Amino acid sequence: MMSVTVNSSMGGVGRWEPNSRGRLQAAALTLFAERGFDQTTTAEIAARAGVTERTFFRHFADKREVLFGGHEELRHRIVAAVAEAPVPAGPLDAVMAGLESAAGMLGQFPRELSWRRQTVIASNPELRERELAKLADYAAAVAAVLRDRGVKDPAAGLAAEVGMTVMRVALERWAGGADGRPLVDVMHDCMSEMSAVTAAARPGYGPSNS
Amino acid sequence: MMSVTVNSSMGGVGRWEPNSRGRLQAAALTLFAERGFDQTTTAEIAARAGVTERTFFRHFADKREVLFGGHEELRHRIVAAVAEAPVPAGPLDAVMAGLESAAGMLGQFPRELSWRRQTVIASNPELRERELAKLADYAAAVAAVLRDRGVKDPAAGLAAEVGMTVMRVALERWAGGADGRPLVDVMHDCMSEMSAVTAAARPGYGPSNS
Numbered sequence: 001m002m003s004v005t006v007n008s009s010m011g012g013v014g015r016w017e018p019n020s021r022g023r024l025q026a027a028a029l030t031l032f033a034e035r036g037f038d039q040t041t042t043a044e045i046a047a048r049a050g051v052t053e054r055t056f057f058r059h060f061a062d063k064r065e066v067l068f069g070g071h072e073e074l075r076h077r078i079v080a081a082v083a084e085a086p087v088p089a090g091p092l093d094a095v096m097a098g099l100e101s102a103a104g105m106l107g108q109f110p111r112e113l114s115w116r117r118q119t120v121i122a123s124n125p126e127l128r129e130r131e132l133a134k135l136a137d138y139a140a141a142v143a144a145v146l147r148d149r150g151v152k153d154p155a156a157g158l159a160a161e162v163g164m165t166v167m168r169v170a171l172e173r174w175a176g177g178a179d180g181r182p183l184v185d186v187m188h189d190c191m192s193e194m195s196a197v198t199a200a201a202r203p204g205y206g207p208s209n210s
Numbered sequence: 211m212m213s214v215t216v217n218s219s220m221g222g223v224g225r226w227e228p229n230s231r232g233r234l235q236a237a238a239l240t241l242f243a244e245r246g247f248d249q250t251t252t253a254e255i256a257a258r259a260g261v262t263e264r265t266f267f268r269h270f271a272d273k274r275e276v277l278f279g280g281h282e283e284l285r286h287r288i289v290a291a292v293a294e295a296p297v298p299a300g301p302l303d304a305v306m307a308g309l310e311s312a313a314g315m316l317g318q319f320p321r322e323l324s325w326r327r328q329t330v331i332a333s334n335p336e337l338r339e340r341e342l343a344k345l346a347d348y349a350a351a352v353a354a355v356l357r358d359r360g361v362k363d364p365a366a367g368l369a370a371e372v373g374m375t376v377m378r379v380a381l382e383r384w385a386g387g388a389d390g391r392p393l394v395d396v397m398h399d400c401m402s403e404m405s406a407v408t409a410a411a412r413p414g415y416g417p418s419n420s
Contacts, residue, residue, distance in 0.1 A: 090411060092408060129339035133335065154379050154383060157379050158379060158400065161379070162375065193364050193368055194372070195411055197301055197302055197369045197372070200300045201300060201405055
């Protein structure tokens with residue numbers, strides 16, 4: 001009936017297939033956007049997807065998991081790619097390898113559903129705090145890997161944070177349209193823009209004279 | 211008895227004075243660090259500070275406000291300084307003006323209490339999420355001001371996020387010791403490090419060839 005074992009760990013992020021799970025994701029994100037997250041029940045999501053509520057719970061522990069499932073896998077992919085980046089790569093290049101890996105997963109999710117997911121999260125303080133906490137966890141994990149690669153602090157922490165910022169901003173822009181370009185390209189653009197922004201700063205923020 | 215009207219909006223951040231309010235902050239942060247935030251009562255905080263519980267509530271709405279009070283003022287200072295930076299200043303220079311203003315306020319808080327505050331927040335997921343949400347709010351407000359200054363997206367959002375990252379990392383380093391240097395210098399160092407990290411990246415993250 002359902003071919004969902006393969007991506008059963010995938011929730012709000014990552015691959016999407018037009019099977020029960022995929023239909024449930026689409027239905028949930030549409031209802032969350034229409035009515036608000038708190039006002040949507042799992043029964044309504046199941047009905048909209050044309051499946052039973054029992055089927056919903058076969059795929060998701062609760063309606064939150066529609067938004068946040070798959071994050072462990074995403075984190076794992078990012079961390080693994082940073083760890084495996086060629087050794088001469090500088091901290092930001094290693095981080096970029098992690099973002100490319102993330103784009104390979106996140107870019108498979110339908111852009112419009114990604115947009116709805118972000119809109120729902122942005123409009124609900126509790127969901128927003130959870131999303132920020134996830135990104136902070138990714139950043140901490142990436143910083144730890146960078147330290148293992150010999151990067152000192154604060155460079156390790158800063159590079160990791162910059163990476164997560166670029167990922168989030170790129171994801172927003174990609175989901176919002178971005179001229180239909182692939183997510184990985186939007187991530188590269190944002191990283192270039194980040195370099196340009198910091199390069200254009202007044203040179204040498206050394207100790208102040210004050 | 212108490213001369214606290216002047217800084218009654220200041221809580222976990224900013225100026226500190228050895229009056230009732232200051233003693234309550236010190237007592238609360240020490241108890242939070244010793245026992246955990248959830249395990250500490252306002253009665254215990256008041257007792258440790260040598261004041262009545264009623265005095266506690268004259269200064270703070272609840273024990274959370276010991277950690278998060280003053281954030282509105284901090285946000286206002288940052289935003290105002292970014293808005294008032296000289297017009298030729300690039301986005302990151304304007305953001306740096308905001309950080310300097312923040313350092314002027316945050317750097318007056320005793321370093322050791324700032325360290326305890328950060329430790330308590332880091333060890334409590336709910337407090338951590340709240341702290342991240344505050345920083346995200348600052349970043350959004352700074353990005354809006356940068357747009358008013360004519361900075362385009364994604365540069366505006368990226369510069370704002372970089373600024374909040376630098377502020378947070380610098381605050382951690384300052385509170386952790388940083389060779390006893392003033393907070394504003396530590397912020398400048400972190401901003402320099404940020405520029406170095408991004409400058410050392412592989413040039414030209416343009417569209418990928420994949």
